[in-house]
Amino acid sequence: MREQDRKRYLADLTDRYVKRRIGRRDFMRAAGKLGLGLGALGLSRPFGGNFIRTAEAADLKPSDEVLAWVKDVSKPFAGTTLKLATESTPPSNAINSQLKPYFEQASGMTVEIEVLPLEQVLQKMTLDIASQLGTYDLYYIDQSWAASVSRDVFDPREQLAGKPELAMPDYNIDDFLPALVDGIAKYEDRWVGVPYDIPIFIMMYRRDIYEEMGFSAPKSLDEYLTQARAITKEKGPDMYGATGQMKSGHYSLECDWTAWLWGHGGSIFNADEKFTGNDERGLEAMAYWDELYKTMPPGVTGWTWDGQGQSVAQGVAATMMSWGEFFPYFDDPSATKVSGLMEAVRCPPPKHPLRTVEQTGFGEIPGVGHQGGSSLAVSKNSKHPDAAWIFMQWATSFDTQVLITALGGGTGPTRESVYDDPRIIANRRVGPGTTRHLDVVRETIANDMGSEPDLPQWAELSNDTIPVRLGKYFAGDYGSAKEAMDDIARAVDKIVAG
Amino acid sequence: MVQSNATRTLRILLAWAVVLLFVFPLYYWVTVAFKDAREIFDTPPNVWIFSPTMKNFEEVFGISFGFVTQREVLPGGGNFYMAPRLWDSIVIAVLSTALAVAISTVAAYALSRLPFRGRHHFVAWVLSTRMMPPVAVAIPMFFIYKDFGLLDTYTGVILIHALMNLPLAVLLLKSFFDDIPQEIDESAVIDGASRWLIFRRVILPMAKGGIAATAVLCFIFSWTEFLFVLTLTQTGLKTVPVVSSSFVTSTGTAWGNMAALGAAAMVPAFIFILLVQRQLVRGLTLGSLKQ
Numbered sequence: 046m047r048e049q050d051r052k053r054y055l056a057d058l059t060d061r062y063v064k065r066r067i068g069r070r071d072f073m074r075a076a077g078k079l080g081l082g083l084g085a086l087g088l089s090r091p092f093g094g095n096f097i098r099t100a101e102a103a104d105l106k107p108s109d110e111v112l113a114w115v116k117d118v119s120k121p122f123a124g125t126t127l128k129l130a131t132e133s134t135p136p137s138n139a140i141n142s143q144l145k146p147y148f149e150q151a152s153g154m155t156v157e158i159e160v161l162p163l164e165q166v167l168q169k170m171t172l173d174i175a176s177q178l179g180t181y182d183l184y185y186i187d188q189s190w191a192a193s194v195s196r197d198v199f200d201p202r203e204q205l206a207g208k209p210e211l212a213m214p215d216y217n218i219d220d221f222l223p224a225l226v227d228g229i230a231k232y233e234d235r236w237v238g239v240p241y242d243i244p245i246f247i248m249m250y251r252r253d254i255y256e257e258m259g260f261s262a263p264k265s266l267d268e269y270l271t272q273a274r275a276i277t278k279e280k281g282p283d284m285y286g287a288t289g290q291m292k293s294g295h296y297s298l299e300c301d302w303t304a305w306l307w308g309h310g311g312s313i314f315n316a317d318e319k320f321t322g323n324d325e326r327g328l329e330a331m332a333y334w335d336e337l338y339k340t341m342p343p344g345v346t347g348w349t350w351d352g353q354g355q356s357v358a359q360g361v362a363a364t365m366m367s368w369g370e371f372f373p374y375f376d377d378p379s380a381t382k383v384s385g386l387m388e389a390v391r392c393p394p395p396k397h398p399l400r401t402v403e404q405t406g407f408g409e410i411p412g413v414g415h416q417g418g419s420s421l422a423v424s425k426n427s428k429h430p431d432a433a434w435i436f437m438q439w440a441t442s443f444d445t446q447v448l449i450t451a452l453g454g455g456t457g458p459t460r461e462s463v464y465d466d467p468r469i470i471a472n473r474r475v476g477p478g479t480t481r482h483l484d485v486v487r488e489t490i491a492n493d494m495g496s497e498p499d500l501p502q503w504a505e506l507s508n509d510t511i512p513v514r515l516g517k518y519f520a521g522d523y524g525s526a527k528e529a530m531d532d533i534a535r536a537v538d539k540i541v542a543g
Numbered sequence: 544m545v546q547s548n549a550t551r552t553l554r555i556l557l558a559w560a561v562v563l564l565f566v567f568p569l570y571y572w573v574t575v576a577f578k579d580a581r582e583i584f585d586t587p588p589n590v591w592i593f594s595p596t597m598k599n600f601e602e603v604f605g606i607s608f609g610f611v612t613q614r615e616v617l618p619g620g621g622n623f624y625m626a627p628r629l630w631d632s633i634v635i636a637v638l639s640t641a642l643a644v645a646i647s648t649v650a651a652y653a654l655s656r657l658p659f660r661g662r663h664h665f666v667a668w669v670l671s672t673r674m675m676p677p678v679a680v681a682i683p684m685f686f687i688y689k690d691f692g693l694l695d696t697y698t699g700v701i702l703i704h705a706l707m708n709l710p711l712a713v714l715l716l717k718s719f720f721d722d723i724p725q726e727i728d729e730s731a732v733i734d735g736a737s738r739w740l741i742f743r744r745v746i747l748p749m750a751k752g753g754i755a756a757t758a759v760l761c762f763i764f765s766w767t768e769f770l771f772v773l774t775l776t777q778t779g780l781k782t783v784p785v786v787s788s789s790f791v792t793s794t795g796t797a798w799g800n801m802a803a804l805g806a807a808a809m810v811p812a813f814i815f816i817l818l819v820q821r822q823l824v825r826g827l828t829l830g831s832l833k834q
Contacts, residue, residue, distance in 0.1 A: 128777060128778060130777070132792075132793055133789055133790075133791065133792035133793060134792070134793045134794075135793070135794065138792070157777065157778035157779075158778065159777050159778045160789045161788065161789060162788050162789070162791045163793075165773065165788065168773075169777075172682065172685060172774070176685070176686060176689070178686075178689050180689070180694070180777065181777075244793060350793070350795075351791065351795045351796045354794065354795045355584055355795060358584075358795075359581070359584040359585070359586075361584075361586065368793075368794075370793060370794050371794055371795070374794050374795065379579070379580065379581075380580040380581065381580070381581065382581055
């Protein structure tokens with residue numbers, strides 16, 4: 046039968062079926078004879094594994110030495126299943142979707158990674174710790190939870206010293222950036238895992254808009270505000286000079302607040318461990334934020350980092366002082382309208398001298414570059430702690446971090462040596478997964494990094510107490526910034542006092 | 544009552560306005576599934592005219608329509624292949640609905656027809672189980688499930704969804720059985736039929752509409768349930784509402800992929816409702832006429 050006749054016959058057949066002149070069974074039988082099967086509709090393997098792999102996945106593979114070590118050391122643990130609940134971050138996604146099979150094949154173990162939004166990871170981990178059931182072998186620990194879980198995970202230094210037969214040759218725990226160890230993976234004298242990823246605030250701006258306006262990268266926070274005002278005035282309402290992650294009651298709002306607070310020489314706590322966001326520096330920061338808020342797109346108080354990133358990606362905002370992880374995404378021409386137009390620089394220096402760690406409380410480290418990193422640790426409740434330790438060493442090793450950075454979209458490595466790897470340097474070009482911003486990330490970690498305080502109540506304070514009240518402030522529920530900050534001070538001090 | 548043309552036209556327009564109000568969000572969500580990431584956030588939004596792509600469906604279902612070219616890196620190194628999760632949802636919704644309907648039909652018939660001490664209190668007790676917030680039950684259930692080895696299993700989720708739907712299903716079906724005149728049972732008894740035979744051959748066929756309506760509600764509740772699946776599963780299985788949240792990554796939300804999964808997830812529910820539609824309409828009107 047000619048193709049034309051076949052199509053005409055098929056159309057007639059369908060018409061008769063729709064008009065109920067023939068039954069379903071007759072229709073299916075006749076259609077089948079014409080070759081109109083499920084396969085023709087692309088449904089012959091509805092849940093088949095025809096997953097689209099990336100081109101680079103074929104080129105970037107773990108080193109043979111590392112896999113040989115995994116194979117050798119994992120022999121007693123073959124058949125073990127390891128479980129990890131993690132946020133959907135570039136390192137976790139790269140391991141889960143592309144690198145995990147190499148480890149599984151070499152070790153004979155199975156690694157099950159549950160990818161969830163951050164707040165659900167906290168819920169799952171809290172339940173696992175409270176129940177001591179060991180449903181997860183490894184924990185993904187956001188830096189704001191480190192104090193809460195410090196006693197529920199193994200200190201990796203103790204694991205290295207206690208089980209030398211399981212230690213990866215050249216693991217080099219000293220290669221982790223010291224600032225990250227202090228800011229993310231340390232609570233009091235213990236290591237709460239090792240640094241796993243490092244989203245950190247850097248300054249990102251539209252080079253084309255800045256050139257057009259005759260601006261250069263801001264050298265102070267005041268200059269940044271002036272530029273934001275000028276862009277909003279000149280280009281609004283199509284484009285705004287700044288943007289934010291200011292959703293009421295969300296952790297992201299607390300992150301924005303700390304950047305401005307630290308940037309104005311303030312701190313969350315003083316040496317007496319009392320809330321100090323309501324002092325002179327804190328109120329100056331709020332006044333600055335109020336002014337900057339006027340240069341942001343409408344709706345910013347409903348956005349987390351997602352909306353903030355989208356506002357830049359879609360060309361609505363010209364600048365963003367936020368997570369550097371967004372930069373490789375901005376360079377992806379298939380996803381954004383700003384590919385190749387963005388530049389990354391360090392955040393402007395603080396307006397007043399930063400307070401020292403001694404002047405603050407709970408180990409708070411003031412710095413304009415707010416970090417939101419996380420660590421990876423083996424749970425003390427795990428039924429397979431040694432097997433989990435092998436996986437953890439592999440997942441945080443130099444070799445795997447290079448692959449994560451290359452495959453996982455240009456995320457910031459936590460090891461010093463990875464920044465200098467030729468494969469990472471070779472990726473400094475415009476395009477998805479670029480690493481051309483990583484020098485700025487590295488300098489920010491070394492010079493500008495701000496870390497939140499470590500105290501067991503911090504998860505509650507940073508995810509609820511503070512952002513709920515900040516949200517109410519921007520909704521106009523308080524008469525003044527002073528009133529809002531005083532209310533936060535009362536609430537925070539009460540919770541800290543227990 | 545004779546309506547003027549103007550009144551009739553006004554009523555039709557009003558009806559269309561209400562329909563559009565409900566349909567528009569669905570339409571917009573479906574269009575997001577067919578949009579490229581750059582088009583999703585266009586201002587003003589491209590509601591009617593855009594360049595359709597199957598890319599989001601390709602990434603979510605792992606089926607190639609030729610829209611996704613080899614890319615160096617997926618966003619965030621991500622893996623948005625979620626087709627097996629749709630299958631999980633179908634299995635759980637269908638089997639939990641079947642279980643809930645099977646148990647509740649028998650229970651509701653007993654509550655409607657069999658006289659026993661404390662029957663009315665029993666009905667109130669069934670209703671009271673719906674008064675407890677699910678979040679209060681979720682954590683104790685986690686411990687129970689861990690002890691019984693039901694964590695992260697189909698059986699576990701099917702059971703909890705069936706349990707969750709049982710009270711509502713029992714009460715709904717009881718009201719349907721109550722609407723069937725007792726005289727029909729009595730006539731059958733006179734003809735020598737046993738209680739089981741009456742239930743199976745006489746009452747059940749008459750309550751088909753009510754059972755269909757109950758099944759639809761159970762199916763939809765299971766299809767959209769979030770909390771229990773989140774708490775009682777890990778990596779073995781997940782349903783569509785729970786995996787939808789995994790499109791929220793640290794570097795933004797994959798709205799197109801999320802919409803593709805959401806749009807596809809509407810299809811099984813829609814098919815299920817179509818299958819029982821005839822009975823459903825009858826069921827919804829069953830109790831409207833009193834004798």
